Amino acid sequence: VEAVIQADIVSIGDELLIGQTVNTNAAWMGERLNAEGIRVHRITGISDQQSEILRALDECAARSSIVLITGGLGPTKDDVTKHTLCDYFQSHLELHTPTLERITEFFTSRGLPMLDVNRDQALMPHNAVVLENQRGTANGMWFERNGTVFVSMPGVPYEMVWLMEHEVMPRLLAYFRRPAIVHRTILTQGVGESFLAKKISEWETSLSEVSIALAYLPSPGQVKLRMSMYGVADEQEMRRRIQVKEKELHSLIGEHIFGYEKDTLSSVVGTLLAQRQQTLTIAESCTGGYLAHQVTSTPGASAYFNGSLITYAEERKSAILGVPAALIGEKGVVSEEVAIAMAAGARKLMNADYALSTTGIAGPDGGTEEVPVGTIWIGLDGPAGARAAKFRFGQNRERNIQMAAQSALNLLRKEILGLNG
Amino acid sequence: VEAVIQADIVSIGDELLIGQTVNTNAAWMGERLNAEGIRVHRITGISDQQSEILRALDECAARSSIVLITGGLGPTKDDVTKHTLCDYFQSHLELHTPTLERITEFFTSRGLPMLDVNRDQALMPHNAVVLENQRGTANGMWFERNGTVFVSMPGVPYEMVWLMEHEVMPRLLAYFRRPAIVHRTILTQGVGESFLAKKISEWETSLSEVSIALAYLPSPGQVKLRMSMYGVADEQEMRRRIQVKEKELHSLIGEHIFGYEKDTLSSVVGTLLAQRQQTLTIAESCTGGYLAHQVTSTPGASAYFNGSLITYAEERKSAILGVPAALIGEKGVVSEEVAIAMAAGARKLMNADYALSTTGIAGPDGGTEEVPVGTIWIGLDGPAGARAAKFRFGQNRERNIQMAAQSALNLLRKEILGLNG
Numbered sequence: 057v058e059a060v061i062q063a064d065i066v067s068i069g070d071e072l073l074i075g076q077t078v079n080t081n082a083a084w085m086g087e088r089l090n091a092e093g094i095r096v097h098r099i100t101g102i103s104d105q106q107s108e109i110l111r112a113l114d115e116c117a118a119r120s121s122i123v124l125i126t127g128g129l130g131p132t133k134d135d136v137t138k139h140t141l142c143d144y145f146q147s148h149l150e151l152h153t154p155t156l157e158r159i160t161e162f163f164t165s166r167g168l169p170m171l172d173v174n175r176d177q178a179l180m181p182h183n184a185v186v187l188e189n190q191r192g193t194a195n196g197m198w199f200e201r202n203g204t205v206f207v208s209m210p211g212v213p214y215e216m217v218w219l220m221e222h223e224v225m226p227r228l229l230a231y232f233r234r235p236a237i238v239h240r241t242i243l244t245q246g247v248g249e250s251f252l253a254k255k256i257s258e259w260e261t262s263l264s265e266v267s268i269a270l271a272y273l274p275s276p277g278q279v280k281l282r283m284s285m286y287g288v289a290d291e292q293e294m295r296r297r298i299q300v301k302e303k304e305l306h307s308l309i310g311e312h313i314f315g316y317e318k319d320t321l322s323s324v325v326g327t328l329l330a331q332r333q334q335t336l337t338i339a340e341s342c343t344g345g346y347l348a349h350q351v352t353s354t355p356g357a358s359a360y361f362n363g364s365l366i367t368y369a370e371e372r373k374s375a376i377l378g379v380p381a382a383l384i385g386e387k388g389v390v391s392e393e394v395a396i397a398m399a400a401g402a403r404k405l406m407n408a409d410y411a412l413s414t415t416g417i418a419g420p421d422g423g424t425e426e427v428p429v430g431t432i433w434i435g436l437d438g439p440a441g442a443r444a445a446k447f448r449f450g451q452n453r454e455r456n457i458q459m460a461a462q463s464a465l466n467l468l469r470k471e472i473l474g475l476n477g
Numbered sequence: 478v479e480a481v482i483q484a485d486i487v488s489i490g491d492e493l494l495i496g497q498t499v500n501t502n503a504a505w506m507g508e509r510l511n512a513e514g515i516r517v518h519r520i521t522g523i524s525d526q527q528s529e530i531l532r533a534l535d536e537c538a539a540r541s542s543i544v545l546i547t548g549g550l551g552p553t554k555d556d557v558t559k560h561t562l563c564d565y566f567q568s569h570l571e572l573h574t575p576t577l578e579r580i581t582e583f584f585t586s587r588g589l590p591m592l593d594v595n596r597d598q599a600l601m602p603h604n605a606v607v608l609e610n611q612r613g614t615a616n617g618m619w620f621e622r623n624g625t626v627f628v629s630m631p632g633v634p635y636e637m638v639w640l641m642e643h644e645v646m647p648r649l650l651a652y653f654r655r656p657a658i659v660h661r662t663i664l665t666q667g668v669g670e671s672f673l674a675k676k677i678s679e680w681e682t683s684l685s686e687v688s689i690a691l692a693y694l695p696s697p698g699q700v701k702l703r704m705s706m707y708g709v710a711d712e713q714e715m716r717r718r719i720q721v722k723e724k725e726l727h728s729l730i731g732e733h734i735f736g737y738e739k740d741t742l743s744s745v746v747g748t749l750l751a752q753r754q755q756t757l758t759i760a761e762s763c764t765g766g767y768l769a770h771q772v773t774s775t776p777g778a779s780a781y782f783n784g785s786l787i788t789y790a791e792e793r794k795s796a797i798l799g800v801p802a803a804l805i806g807e808k809g810v811v812s813e814e815v816a817i818a819m820a821a822g823a824r825k826l827m828n829a830d831y832a833l834s835t836t837g838i839a840g841p842d843g844g845t846e847e848v849p850v851g852t853i854w855i856g857l858d859g860p861a862g863a864r865a866a867k868f869r870f871g872q873n874r875e876r877n878i879q880m881a882a883q884s885a886l887n888l889l890r891k892e893i894l895g896l897n898g
Contacts, residue, residue, distance in 0.1 A: 073517040075508025076694050078501050082522065087496025096494040098529075099522035101503065108519075214873070273497050338787075344773025345766035348787050352765025355841055355874060363793045366759075366769050367784040372827060376784075406793060420776055452635075453776060 061232050063089050064116035065099045068109060068127035068137055069211055072101045081126050081216050088220060092229060093237045093286055094122065104128045109140045117204050122228060127211030129194035131173040138181070138197070141208055145199050147181035152195070155180065159193050187223040191215040196223060205231060235287020238294040240302060241273075242281045243319055244312040245466045249274045252281070256308055259301070266297045276455060277462045281305070314469055321465035322354045328472045329360035329410075336468070337406035338364035339377055339398040341389075342416040342432055347461040362406045367398070377401030390415050390427045395435030395444040403437045410438040410471070412464045419453045432460045434467055443467075443476065482653050484510055485537035486520045489530060489548035489558055490632055493522045502547050502637050509641060513650060514658045514707055515543065525549045530561045538625050543649060548632035550615035552594040559602070559618070562629055566620050568602035573616070576601065580614050608644040612636040617644060626652060656708020659715040661723060662694075663702045664740055665733040666887045670695045673702070677729050680722070687718045697876060698883045702726070735890055742886035743775045749893045750781035750831075757889070758827035759785035760798055760819040762810075763837040763853055768882040783827045788819070798822030811836050811848045816856030816865040824858045831859040831892070833885045840874045853881045855888055864888075864897065 065085055071077040082099045089096055097120055102108040104127065116123040128137030142149060156178035163170040177193045180186050187196030187207070194210040196219045207224050209216045244252065249272050253260070263270055267288040273280035283301060285294040306313065315324045329336055340347050348364045351357055365376060370389055373379040379397040387393040395415050403411035416432025423429035430449040436442065447463055449456045470476045486506055492498040503520045510517055518541055523529040525548065537544040549558030563570060577599035584591040598614045601607050608617030608628070615631040617640045628645050630637045665673065670693050674681070684691055688709040694701035704722060706715040727734065736745045750757055759769050769785045772778055786797060791810055794800040800818040808814040816836050824832035837853025844850035851870040857863065868884055870877045891897045 067520075072504070072520065073507050074511040075504040075506070075517075078499060078504040079520070080499050083493070083496040083499040085496070086494050090495040096496075097524075099488075099493065099500070099520075101520035101522075103518075273492075340766075340769075344778070344782075345761075345769025345771075345785065345787075346773075348761075348766025349770050349878075350766075352767075352787075352789070353875065353878075357765070358789050358843075361765075362790045363786065363788040363797075364766065365784065365786050366766075366773075368773070368779050369783045372784045375828075376826065405797065407796075422779075454774065457770075457774075 061094045061122065061234060062097045062120045063094050063122035063124060064097055064120040066109075066112050066116060066123060066125045067099065067101045067211075068104050068125065069101075070103050072127075073103055081211065081213055084213070084217065085124055085126075085220065088225065089122075089124075091237075091239060092225070093234055094228070094232075104136055106136050106140045106143070109137065110144060113144055113206070117201070117206075121204055121232065123204060123206045124224070125206065125208040126216055129208065129210045131171075131177055131193065137208055138179075141184070141197060141199065141206075142181050145181060145183055145201065145206075147183045149179040150182045152178050152180040152186050155186065155188065155195055158188070158190075162193060185227075187219055189215055189219055190222075191218040198224075198227065236291045236294065237287065238285045238291060238298055240283045240298045241317050242283075242302065242305060242313055243315045244279050244281065244309065245277060245314050245321065245462060247279070247309075247312050249279050252279055252309065252312075256305065259304055259308060262304075263301060266301070268298060268301060277459050311470075311475065314466060320354070321462055321469065322350045322357075325465050325469050325472070326351070326354045326357060326360060328469065330356070332472070334409035334472075335360050335362045335407075337362045337402045337408035337411045338464075339402035339411065339413040339435075340364065340366045341368060341373070341398070341414055342418045343414040343457050343460050343464075344368070344418070346457045347412065347414060347464055350461050350465065362408045364406070365402055373398060373401075377405065388427065390417060390431060390433060392433055392435075392444045392446070395433035396437065396442045397435075399435035399437035399444075400442060410436070410468060412436055412468055414460050414464060416447075416456075416460065418456045418460075419451055430456055432456065432463075434460065434464045436464075436467055436471055438471055440471065440474075443471075482515045482543065482655060483518045483541045484515050484543035484545060485518055485541040487530075487533050487537060487544060487546045488520065488522045488632075489525050489546065490522075491524050493548075494524055502632065502634055505634070505638065506545055506547075506641065509646065510543075512658075512660060513646070514655055515649070515653075525557055527557050527561045527564070530558065531565060534565055534627070538622070538627075542625055542653065544625060544627045545645070546627065546629040547637055550629065550631045552592075552598055552614065558629055559600075562605070562618060562620065562627075563602050566602060566604060566622065566627075568604045570600040571603045573599050573601040573607050576607065576609065576616055579609070579611075583614060606648075608640055610636055610640055611643075612639040619645075619648065657712045657715065658708070659706045659712060659719055661704045661719045662738050663704075663723065663726060663734055664736040664738075665700050665702065665730065666698060666735050666742065666883060668700065668730075668733050670700050673700055673730065673733075677726065680725055680729055683725075684722060687722070689719060689722060698880050732891075732896065735887060741775070742883055742890065743771045743778075746886050746890050746893070747772070747775045747778060747781060749890065751777070753893070755830035755893075756781050756783045756828075758783045758823045758829035758832045759885075760823035760832065760834040760856075761785065761787045762789060762794070762819070762835055763839045764835040764878050764881050764885075765789070765839070767878045768833065768835060768885055771882050771886065783829045785827070786823055794819060798826065809848065811838060811852060811854060813854055813856075813865045813867065816854035817858065817863045818856075820856035820858035820865075821863060831857070831889060833857055833889055835881050835885060837868075837877075837881065839877045839881075840872055851877055853877065853884075855881065855885045857885075857888055857892055859892055861892065861895075864892075 185198035192215040197208045199206040271282045367373045378401040398413035399411040413435035419429035435444045606619035613636040618629045620627040692703045788794045799822040819834035820832040834856035840850035856865045
């Protein structure tokens with residue numbers, strides 16, 4: 057088995073140091089490299105000064121075989137990365153004709169004037185492999201020295217992602233001999249990491265016998281379980297072994313599993329509804345539009361999402377959704393009965409197969425002794441009848457809204473699949 | 478004037494290197510330090526291995542007066558930061574009684590069993606100033622060596638923020654002599670950085686005469702302009718000079734300014750409505766709930782937000798909002814007339830003073846030659862009548878939804894203030 061390949065990430069830009077920009081690029085690259093068995097050793101954020109960049113390059117070259125650099129490639133005079141790389145690799149700039157053509161086309165097609173600084177973006181270091189950026193005007197660059205690969209990319213996230221996927225990753229995987237790698241990621245919702253760990257402890261122990269590594273990747277409300285195998289057999293055999301273990305996992309915690317790999321609750325529910333040609337509506341109170349936003353953030357949601365209502369004011373719950381004012385008075389607006397009545401009202405009004413509802417106290421204010429902040433009822437009405445579930449989240453408004461939306465989507469997923477018992 | 482104080486940030490945790498967690502902590506700290514005139518020199522993300530931590534500490538101590546460390550302080554055996562700091566500062570662990578009492582109370586009040594690993598969190602290095610963490614069980618620690626301050630904090634963002642605000646920043650500002658600093662941040666929406674720069678270029682030049690520095694802080698759809706003065710006069714005089722310049726700025730670009738400092742369009746609109754005891758409703762199509770989510774993410778929104786509708790399916794626009802099917806047929810669902818009819822319908826149904834509406838093509842699919850992806854109409858109905866505005870954003874669904882929500886809130890802000898002409 058080959059040694060672990062180690063990478064360093066260098067993120068260039070004053071905006072990172074003053075907190076103007078959060079370094080999402082490094083996280084994205086870390087995840088992408090990790091999935092291919094390349095270990096990120098360090099992430100370094102520095103200002104766009106030549107001396108800083110040169111120092112960071114020296115440090116990274118001393119410890120890693122791959123150095124991925126983002127930022128500092130814009131057309132303005134503040135952006136010094138390209139010139140610094142020229143110094144570092146004893147290079148000089150040459151006109152890269154295909155790039156000049158691409159940039160010229162970019163400006164003429166938009167009717168914008170092309171400035172000298174734009175033209176200069178077509179000048180590339182003569183000893184770099186030019187990685188043409190089809191999402192912007194700043195190209196990527198690939199250098200090699202003493203077995204270490206240096207790649208420079210623009211800092212705009214979607215340009216960096218495009219270059220990584222289309223140019224950088226394929227070249228890295230061809231350049232470095234790596235063992236075959238198989239991952240399988242299983243997504244759970246609504247149970248904590250320690251609860252899961254307890255439930256699957258024996259299974260987890262058994263993984264080592266077949267050389268499978270397990271990672272817990274928790275995020276608010278969800279835990280991803282990732283099984284990985286690194287070069288212990290051929291790819292087909294590794295896939296087979298992982299499948300066996302995945303089946304076992306299903307028998308242990310199947311009810312908490314909602315999807316795989318890049319699935320989201322929104323995409324999973326959307327696929328289920330689209331397959332069945334069924335529709336969804338929502339009546340939101342405490343989630344204030346966030347649940348609908350989650351549903352509609354999946355492209356193509358218009359195929360199954362009829363629309364929804366957000367009823368903040370109590371009298372709107374009555375007037376539009378038909379929730380009897382007496383019911384609200386008797387049971388309280390945050391109650392099982394009102395959650396169900398909201399869902400039933402929305403389902404009828406919007407003429408949908410399923411309706412979800414939320415009513416609760418997102419906080420920070422509005423809690424009482426009987427109904428403290430974080431109490432949220434989720435209602436559901438559908439072909440098999442109505443039900444509601446009560447949740448008790450925490451004190452944080454944003455988190456409560458997110459958790460309620462997740463829980464609602466998972467309740468619907470289980471309902472469609474007949475898992476709600 | 479004192480020299481610039483330089484800080485280093487060390488972010489510890491494998492989850493950062495594999496991209497499981499985005500390093501929002503470093504950005505938050507960078508912004509907070511920068512506001513006090515402390516310059517972040519480098520952000521270093523490393524794994525939670527003792528050798529890595531020790532190396533990073535040595536590197537940072539060689540160049541900075543402040544080293545802020547986050548992560549690796551949890552109760553599990555993987556978290557080695559505290560033990561590593563003990564090594565680094567030739568310290569030993571001692572029981573910190575107030576912390577033991579706090580942790581014990583934490584567990585007993587929740588009826589949870591307290592384990593040895595939890596009790597160990599009350600053991601603190603004997604030569605550290607203990608920064609008690611009132612938001613969690615892992616304390617902060619403050620060490621000094623050769624004029625450099627080292628502060629270790631837990632990696633949980635809201636615990637780190639609490640410690641920074643209540644313990645770390647006050648101590649840093651007392652420890653390091655700094656000049657008085659005055660900032661003023663002015664928020665604009667809907668115009669680009671280069672457009673603004675052109676409009677205010679003379680004004681910007683004049684700032685240097687009164688020793689005011691200007692920073693452009695762009696984010697999607699918005700540009701923040703931050704004026705800063707560092708110790709060139711007493712605080713009152715600096716405030717006075719900045720006020721004079723702010724007035725001049727208003728006369729140049731006042732129409733694009735929506736707020737100051739930490740304002741958001743949602744909070745600004747909310748304050749305006751609450752002051753006037755007026756109410757808002759929304760009819761969303763392409764924004765799919767995101768606009769309502771923005772409005773309701775401001776605590777207290779129930780005082781002015783009646784509720785809203787999301788009508789994805791065309792027949793729901795007709796059935797519920799009363800948009801005539803013939804109008805949709807004639808003008809198209811993405812049109813000025815439908816945007817206005819949606820707003821008017823929602824305003825009536827929800828009995829609100831103002832109504833906003835959105836109808837457009839968020840993408841990635843659904844565009845046509847006449848109505849390409851990114852085309853969005855915003856409608857508004859209110860006491861002064863109805864209007865609509867057309868926007869042409871880009872190809873990115875998420876971005877289009879965000880930009881449309883911002884534009885809608887700013888249209889409403891101007892309408893309430895009588896600025897829409």
